[in-house]
Amino acid sequence: MNDNELIELILQGDREKFGTLVDRYSQMVFRTCMGFVHNREDAEDLTQEVFLRAFQSLAGFKGKSSFPTWIYRIAVNASLNFKRKHSGISLFERLESLFSGEKSAEKNPVFSLTDDPEKILIEREHSLWLQRALDSLPANQRTAIILSKYEDLSQKEISEIMNLSIGAVEALLQRAKKNLRERLSAGDKKKLI
Amino acid sequence: MNCKLCHENLDAYHEGKLTPDMKTLVEAHLKTCEACSRVYDEWLLAERIIASEKTIEHGPFLATRIMAAVENRDRELNPERGLPGILRPVFITLSVAAALFAGVVLGKWSVGIEIQERIPVEFAMADDNALESVYLLSNE
Numbered sequence: 623m624n625d626n627e628l629i630e631l632i633l634q635g636d637r638e639k640f641g642t643l644v645d646r647y648s649q650m651v652f653r654t655c656m657g658f659v660h661n662r663e664d665a666e667d668l669t670q671e672v673f674l675r676a677f678q679s680l681a682g683f684k685g686k687s688s689f690p691t692w693i694y695r696i697a698v699n700a701s702l703n704f705k706r707k708h709s710g711i712s713l714f715e716r717l718e719s720l721f722s723g724e725k726s727a728e729k730n731p732v733f734s735l736t737d738d739p740e741k742i743l744i745e746r747e748h749s750l751w752l753q754r755a756l757d758s759l760p761a762n763q764r765t766a767i768i769l770s771k772y773e774d775l776s777q778k779e780i781s782e783i784m785n786l787s788i789g790a791v792e793a794l795l796q797r798a799k800k801n802l803r804e805r806l807s808a809g810d811k812k813k814l815i
Numbered sequence: 816m817n818c819k820l821c822h823e824n825l826d827a828y829h830e831g832k833l834t835p836d837m838k839t840l841v842e843a844h845l846k847t848c849e850a851c852s853r854v855y856d857e858w859l860l861a862e863r864i865i866a867s868e869k870t871i872e873h874g875p876f877l878a879t880r881i882m883a884a885v886e887n888r889d890r891e892l893n894p895e896r897g898l899p900g901i902l903r904p905v906f907i908t909l910s911v912a913a914a915l916f917a918g919v920v921l922g923k924w925s926v927g928i929e930i931q932e933r934i935p936v937e938f939a940m941a942d943d944n945a946l947e948s949v950y951l952l953s954n955e
């Protein structure tokens with residue numbers, strides 16, 4: 623059963639069918655959110671919020687774009703809002719991590735407990751280095767590069783999600799990569815712990 | 816090749832989109848220029864971090880959690896779908912009462928089981944007159 627048929631059934635009252643859409647797209651939405659927040663717990667909360675918003679607005683889905691394109695848009699907006707709301711907290715957490723590394727380690731549960739502690743520390747350091755460089759990009763550049771790098775989407779797909787022309791996405795990606803490279807070089811990995 | 820030209824072609828080099836000649840020029844520059852080589856190494860590291868983050872999967876119960884949240888939201892948005900809150904306890908009480916009543920009625924209608932004393936075959940066939948008196952035997 624394709625997405626449009628499922629949506630039709632959901633709108634007719636078969637709410638259980640929404641579970642099929644969740645199964646089909648939850649990992650995709652989760653990965654996109656991970657690109658913005660770099661934290662599993664927050665990315666899962668965001669994924670839930672994205673599907674709740676999608677469920678509430680399902681009647682407004684006219685099928686002009688595909689369901690994945692539509693839900694990508696919701697995921698990008700939810701993630702950008704989340705980052706905007708939590709930018710103050712993130713600064714506080716960074717200050718806190720200067721005194722104790724525990725909190726930031728809890729917020730970054732990406733590594734297995736069986737991993738070598740030194741390896742975990744280095745990976746955490748690198749992840750924070752990338753996170754800071756990505757966060758410093760303007761929202762549209764960040765969105766384009768996350769959709770390109772985390773989701774491996776083509777410029778055409780990104781242009782549909784961001785409502786831009788393919789040429790504009792190409793230019794955006796070039797600027798994003800150039801800025802990201804500069805910020806990665808400017809960011810001292812060792813100072814981030 | 817200078818650093819500016821190298822930076823401009825770094826993406827295309829990484830993605831394998833350069834002509835063989837340009838690829839050779841970029842590689843030669845990266846070997847001799849420490850700054851450009853560092854920029855390229857950092858880019859490769861960033862790509863590796865992204866690749867590692869991409870492999871992370873959400874928890875196994877996320878779909879269940881989402882569906883529970885969706886059902887709650889659906890109930891909030893469409894209260895007419897379920898019973899109104901005030902009628903729910905009444906409905907539960909009536910259900911329990913109906914179940915008890917059905918149990919009693921079914922119990923009355925059921926056929927009682929007659930319990931009959933069963934005598935082993937060897938005793939049932941025995942002739943009482945042929946038995947010796949225990950009393951007489953004890954007097955002998």
